[in-house]
Amino acid sequence: MRIIQKIPKDNGDKVLKEKMRAILNSPRDNKQKILLEEAINKVKLNTRRLVHRQKRRVNRLQTFFGWNIHYVDATEYVSRKSDESWVAQVVEPAVMIIKSFLNENLRSVFDLEAPNSAVVEPVQRDLWTQYVCQVSKI
Incomplete structure (x- = not known):
């Protein structure tokens, strides 16, 4: 048993x-x-x-x-479980991004000093067309 x-x-x-x-x-x-x-x-x-x-x-x-993608980093909170870091590094930036989005002013969101936060021009592409990479023969 x-x-x-x-x-x-x-x-x-x-x-x-x-x-x-x-x-x-x-x-x-x-x-x-x-x-x-x-x-x-x-x-x-x-x-x-x-x-x-x-x-x-x-x-x-x-x-x-x-x-326009913005990154919010919660690494410090996860590693230290500090409530102050959660508010300062996650909650406040997220609230600002959401307010900016709701105000339809996406370009004026503060710079998060992340290398990927730069504005990127979209590539014009037909979304219904399948693109296939042709393998070159050597």
Whole structure:
């Protein structure tokens, strides 16, 4: 007979982190450690791939449709969990961008000092035509 211990929801994350820390601090030949490290590496790889795809899609929106894209960076909040950084770096810039959009004054939004925040002229392109890259023969 198997008994399942129910962990209170409040302590669930804490217990999980402690167990993972114990596994990661175990000897190199521990099978659980090897599996956990592989899982962590796969999550990191998939996250990098997701970010790359998202950036490529955003750049296409900017290039082909002329959208004025603004970036809001929440990295400091995520790494430090500081409420002040959340308000200053995420909430305030997002509110200004939204107000500007609602006022139909997209070009006057403050400069976020990001290299990709420059205005890009849209490429004129027929959206219903399929473009195929022809492979050149060497």
